[in-house]
Amino acid sequence: MGPDTRPDTEAAPDEVTAFLARLTGLLLRSSGEGAALVERTVRHTARALGADATVLLVPDGATLTVSTRGDSRTVTLRGVPEVFRLDQVVALKPLVRDVRAGRTGVAEADRRLAAIETSRPPYPWWLKLLGVVLFTLGFAPLMQSTWYEVAATAVLGTVAAVLAVTADRFPRYAPVLPLVVSTAVSVITVEVFARDTSHGGPVLLMLPALFYFVPGDYLSAAAAELAAGFITTGAIRLVYAAFLLVQLYVGVLLGLYLTGTSTRALFDVAAASDLPRWALFLGWIVFTVGTLLAFAIPFRLLPSLLVLVYVTVGVQSLATKAIGETGGTFVAAAVLAAAATRLSLRPDRPPRLVLLLPGFFTLTVGSLGMRGLTTLAGGYVIEGFRDLLKLVTIVTAIAVGLVLGAVLAQPADAERRGAAPLRRT
Known part of the structure; x- marks a missing residue:
C-alpha cells in the first residue's frame, strides 16, 4: 500500500x-x-x-x-x-x-x-492467587534451602496472595497493601514459625512471602534509567521504590509491636540446608509458572521464559564462582538483557519487558534492602549496613549489566527500525 x-x-x-x-x-x-x-x-x-x-x-x-x-x-x-x-x-x-x-x-x-x-485478565482470581503462592514458593530456597522454609512460605505466601487478590477487588486499599501484608506476615511468622531459632532468622522466613511486594524491579529500573540518562524518571522512581521498601519495613516492625516481640528478634542467620538438589532445580519451574500466573503472562510463553530463567541462574552461578557475587550478578544481568533484546526483535516474540521479568527476579535484589533495614532495627548495626551496602552494589551491577546487554545486542540499524537504545536522544 x-x-x-x-x-x-x-x-x-x-x-x-x-x-x-x-x-x-x-x-x-x-x-x-x-x-x-x-x-x-x-x-x-x-x-x-x-x-x-x-x-x-x-x-x-x-x-x-x-x-x-x-x-x-x-x-x-x-x-x-x-x-x-x-x-x-x-x-x-x-x-x-x-x-x-x-x-x-x-x-x-x-x-x-x-x-x-x-480486556479481562487472562486468568481468574483464584489462578492469580495460586500464582502468587507459587511465586513465593519458588523464591523460598534462595533465602534458606530448607523444608521448613518452604512449608512456612506455603502458609505465609497464601496469606499474602489472599490480601493481594482482595486488593484487586477493592482498589482503594492498594496504596496500603504492602503495609498490611508485611504486618500480617510479621505477626504470623513471629507467633507461629519463628519460635525455634534453629529454623533461621524471622526475616528470612518472612521474605519469600513478601517478595511479590518488594520493589526490587523498581530499584533496578531506577538505576538503569539513571545509567541511561533518564535522570528525572530514574530519580523519582528510586524515591518511590525506597518508599515501598520502607512501608514493608514498617509493617514488619508493626507486627513485632502487636505481638510484644523485641526488635532484637530480627536477626539474620540462616539454618543449615536440607533441601536436595533436585528440589532446588525444580523450584525454578514452580517460580516461573507462578510468575506467569501472578503477572498475567500468556501461558504459551512458559518454555521461552523458563529457558531464560535457567540461563540466568546458570550464568550467575558460574560467574559468581569465578569472579564473586557482584561480578556474577553483573554478567548474568548482561547475558539476560542481551538474550531478551535479541529475542524481542523477532515479530513473533513477546516484548523485551516480558522476556526479562522472570529472569530478572532471580537476581533477588529487593530482598537485600528488607534484610538490611530489619537487621538494623534489630540492633545489628554492622550486619544491617553490610546488607544495605550490598544492596547498592548489586542494584548498580544489575542496572549497568542490563544496559550493557541491551546495547551489545541491538542491531546496527536500531534507530531506523525503531528499536530503543538505552540512551537519551
Whole structure:
C-alpha cells in the first residue's frame, strides 16, 4: 500500500492525537520496569501515522505533543506504573507493528487498543492467587534451602496472595497493601514459625512471602534509567521504590509491636540446608509458572521464559564462582538483557519487558534492602549496613549489566527500525 493511499495518513489530527494519547497512557501504566521505551515507541508510531510526537516523561505522568498537518496538540496523562498486566504488553506489540507497517489505520488501531485496555485478565482470581503462592514458593530456597522454609512460605505466601487478590477487588486499599501484608506476615511468622531459632532468622522466613511486594524491579529500573540518562524518571522512581521498601519495613516492625516481640528478634542467620538438589532445580519451574500466573503472562510463553530463567541462574552461578557475587550478578544481568533484546526483535516474540521479568527476579535484589533495614532495627548495626551496602552494589551491577546487554545486542540499524537504545536522544 503506497503512502498516498494509507488510511492512517487521511485521519483527522484529533483521531491521531487520541490514539497516541491512549497508546502513551497504556505504555506509561505498564512501565514498572522502566520508562526508557515509552518515548521512542510513541515517536516512531506517530511517524508511521504521518505525525510528529514528543513525550516528556516522569514515572507517573507524561506530556504528549502531537504535530500533524501544521496543527499541534498537547495532552497531559497520568498513570501509576506497574507490571501486573503483562498480557496487555504482549498484545500491544503486534498492534504497534501493524501501525508502523501501514497495515492498520488509526480508527482500527484505536479500536484494537481500546479492546486491549478493557480486556479481562487472562486468568481468574483464584489462578492469580495460586500464582502468587507459587511465586513465593519458588523464591523460598534462595533465602534458606530448607523444608521448613518452604512449608512456612506455603502458609505465609497464601496469606499474602489472599490480601493481594482482595486488593484487586477493592482498589482503594492498594496504596496500603504492602503495609498490611508485611504486618500480617510479621505477626504470623513471629507467633507461629519463628519460635525455634534453629529454623533461621524471622526475616528470612518472612521474605519469600513478601517478595511479590518488594520493589526490587523498581530499584533496578531506577538505576538503569539513571545509567541511561533518564535522570528525572530514574530519580523519582528510586524515591518511590525506597518508599515501598520502607512501608514493608514498617509493617514488619508493626507486627513485632502487636505481638510484644523485641526488635532484637530480627536477626539474620540462616539454618543449615536440607533441601536436595533436585528440589532446588525444580523450584525454578514452580517460580516461573507462578510468575506467569501472578503477572498475567500468556501461558504459551512458559518454555521461552523458563529457558531464560535457567540461563540466568546458570550464568550467575558460574560467574559468581569465578569472579564473586557482584561480578556474577553483573554478567548474568548482561547475558539476560542481551538474550531478551535479541529475542524481542523477532515479530513473533513477546516484548523485551516480558522476556526479562522472570529472569530478572532471580537476581533477588529487593530482598537485600528488607534484610538490611530489619537487621538494623534489630540492633545489628554492622550486619544491617553490610546488607544495605550490598544492596547498592548489586542494584548498580544489575542496572549497568542490563544496559550493557541491551546495547551489545541491538542491531546496527536500531534507530531506523525503531528499536530503543538505552540512551537519551
